[in-house]
Amino acid sequence: xxxxxxxxxxxxYSGWFHKVIAEVPIYDTRYPVKGTGIWMPFGxxxxxxxxxxIREELERTGHxxxxxxxxxxxxxxxxxSEHIRDFEDEVYWVTHGGKTxxxxxxxxxxxxxxxxxxxxxxxxxxxxxxxxxxxQIVNVFRYETxxxxxxxxxREVSTFKEAxxxxxxxxxxxxxxxxxxxxxxKIFERLKIPFLRTVRPDWDKFPGAERSIAFDTVMPxxxxxxxxxVHFLGQGFARAxxxxxxxxxxxxxHVWQTCYGISERAIxxxxxxxxxxxxxxxxxxxxxxxAVVIPIVYKGSEEEVLKRCKEVSEILKTSGxxxxxxxxxxxxxxNKYYSWEMKGTPVRIEIGPRDIDxxxxxxxxxxxxxxxxxxxxxxxxxxxxxxxNIDEELTKRGREWMAxxxxxxxxxxxxxxxxxNNGGVVELNWCGRTNCGEELERTxxxxxxxxxxxxxxxxxxxxxxxxxxxxxxxxxRIRVARSY
RNA sequence: GGGGCUGUAGGCUAGCUUGGUCUAGACUGUCAGGCUCGGGCCCUGGUGACCCCGGUUCAAAUCCGGGCAGCCCCA
Numbered sequence: 001x002x003x004x005x006x007x008x009x010x011x012x013y014s015g016w017f018h019k020v021i022a023e024v025p026i027y028d029t030r031y032p033v034k035g036t037g038i039w040m041p042f043g044x045x046x047x048x049x050x051x052x053x054i055r056e057e058l059e060r061t062g063h064x065x066x067x068x069x070x071x072x073x074x075x076x077x078x079x080x081s082e083h084i085r086d087f088e089d090e091v092y093w094v095t096h097g098g099k100t101x102x103x104x105x106x107x108x109x110x111x112x113x114x115x116x117x118x119x120x121x122x123x124x125x126x127x128x129x130x131x132x133x134x135x136q137i138v139n140v141f142r143y144e145t146x147x148x149x150x151x152x153x154x155r156e157v158s159t160f161k162e163a164x165x166x167x168x169x170x171x172x173x174x175x176x177x178x179x180x181x182x183x184x185x186k187i188f189e190r191l192k193i194p195f196l197r198t199v200r201p202d203w204d205k206f207p208g209a210e211r212s213i214a215f216d217t218v219m220p221x222x223x224x225x226x227x228x229x230v231h232f233l234g235q236g237f238a239r240a241x242x243x244x245x246x247x248x249x250x251x252x253x254h255v256w257q258t259c260y261g262i263s264e265r266a267i268x269x270x271x272x273x274x275x276x277x278x279x280x281x282x283x284x285x286x287x288x289x290x291a292v293v294i295p296i297v298y299k300g301s302e303e304e305v306l307k308r309c310k311e312v313s314e315i316l317k318t319s320g321x322x323x324x325x326x327x328x329x330x331x332x333x334x335n336k337y338y339s340w341e342m343k344g345t346p347v348r349i350e351i352g353p354r355d356i357d358x359x360x361x362x363x364x365x366x367x368x369x370x371x372x373x374x375x376x377x378x379x380x381x382x383x384x385x386x387x388x389n390i391d392e393e394l395t396k397r398g399r400e401w402m403a404x405x406x407x408x409x410x411x412x413x414x415x416x417x418x419x420x421n422n423g424g425v426v427e428l429n430w431c432g433r434t435n436c437g438e439e440l441e442r443t444x445x446x447x448x449x450x451x452x453x454x455x456x457x458x459x460x461x462x463x464x465x466x467x468x469x470x471x472x473x474x475x476x477r478i479r480v481a482r483s484y
Numbered sequence: 485g486g487g488g489c490u491g492u493a494g495g496c497u498a499g500c501u502u503g504g505u506c507u508a509g510a511c512u513g514u515c516a517g518g519c520u521c522g523g524g525c526c527c528u529g530g531u532g533a534c535c536c537c538g539g540u541u542c543a544a545a546u547c548c549g550g551g552c553a554g555c556c557c558c559a
Contacts, residue, residue, distance in 0.1 A: 014555085014556080015555095018555085022495085023495090029554080030553090030554090032535090032552070032553060033552095033553090034552085034553070034554090145485065145559095146485075147485090147559095148554095294522090295521090296521065296522050297520095297521060298520090298521070298522095299520080299521090329521095330520095331521085331524095332520075332521050332523085332524075332525060333521060333522060333523070334521085334522085334523035334524050334525090335521095335523085335524050335525095336523095336524095337523055337524085338523075338524055339524090350522065352521090352522055353522095354522075355522095362522080371522095
């Protein structure tokens with residue numbers, strides 16, 4: 001069989017997603033607290049591989065891992081006024097220790113700025129303490145609206161990678177913002193997740209930030225999912241938390257800061273974007289099992305076949321491939337194929353009596369489900385070549401998917417009909433005025449994601465065009481979408 | 485946040501309108517045994533559930549109220 005279908009995937013994405021995460025299994029949604037879920041062993045391993053990539057990219061660029069407490073006292077959480085105003089409706093509070101009411105209410109962190117920055121104040125004294133770059137991978141809690149969704153809108157974000165940096169000057173912090181964007185781009189490229197980088201409009205910035213740059217992707221149902229954000233914080237938090245350093249003149253100055261985050265939404269995107277009706281399709285780098293060996297045993301040849309399977313498995317293991325043998329006796333090969341395809345295993349290796357005779361194995365790649373017999377002597381080489389082919393195919397598919405989901409429009413009517421018919425993202429001209437933006441969102445029935453990010457920052461003005469909303473002169477190109 | 489639908493074995497499904505003879509399935513999973521194994525084999529036997537609390541009633545899976553949880557649509 002070749003060319004696995006994407007019927008369920010495209011026509012009933014939500015049903016497809018629920019089924020896949022339950023069947024693989026990745027994530028069990030049946031825990032009786034709303035907006036929470038359980039990472040099942042296979043899902044946990046997938047998450048671990050994704051986190052490995054995230055850690056590698058951050059560590060490569062000078063970020064150090066730390067771990068802060070879950071609890072934040074109320075007076076710290078409310079220190080930065082914009083920040084608390086946005087978060088206060090979604091904070092979980094710990095109010096009692098046993099039966100004793102607490103004198104200071106404790107928040108379950110919704111994010112950790114207000115936990116970290118009082119400590120930054122203690123850690124940073126002099127110019128030589130900068131730049132400071134730390135990150136942690138923790139759970140955070142947000143009392144989300146009733147419309148929760150596994151991994152995508154949850155009340156306990158179980159996998160929240162947050163990086164926080166502090167710098168001596170605006171320029172250095174802006175350089176860090178750029179590095180943050182590059183780090184995230186690299187991470188998503190390694191995950192083969194296509195993305196758009198968009199500077200959020202002022203009304204949609206991270207509370208307390210000067211500028212927010214978001215990574216968005218398009219899910220199979222055409223809705224946009226934000227999978228990462230990079231924030232330039234300026235000096236707002238530094239003032240609120242009085243984080244200062246002594247400069248070379250002997251004067252104290254507030255630091256400049258950035259922060260950036262990625263959550264398990266990235267894993268939801270990884271699962272969704274590559275998948276098909278047989279289940280997951282995983283890039284080789286993050287597949288918990290990269291190659292599975294399926295013995296095809298007939299009566300009388302069991303020992304010989306199993307012996308060969310073990311040899312093959314050992315050879316691959318030695319060359320660094322995460323490999324498993326499925327030697328379950330009470331299951332037919334076909335059944336095993338389906339179950340490993342559901343798990344997204346990039347390469348399947350079938351070994352039967354015929355292969356023993358011919359000194360071959362049969363390789364099957366998950367993305368296109370194509371079978372190729374190869375000689376045992378080139379096993380490692382061929383398996384690794386398939387990994388590369390699969391990864392390239394996933395990157396290509398991702399790009400094509402994204403390209404097909406980003407359209408241009410002249411008018412709000414065109415924009416609306418594009419979104420009605422095709423979903424995704426529509427780009428159009430805009431005057432830059434907030435009230436026009438709000439009207440535009442209402443008319444198109446969508447959200448303004450913001451302005452395309454380029455390396456020079458947000459200020460990529462345009463001239464000589466009319467605003468699609470009010471017909472005045474347009475100054476920006478904006479992206480509009482329906483989102484999660 | 486507003487609305488709709490729903491909750492029955494690990495999963496899926498029937499029963500609910502009109503309370504009783506209710507508990508059930510030839511599906512799937514799972515366990516034991518047999519037969520097998522190059523795309524979801526087959527046979528035999530076993531296993532396992534009416535979301536929680538309260539109310540109405542002689543009698544509740546079924547009706548009513550509340551809670552918890554889920555899905556869908558809209559914001």
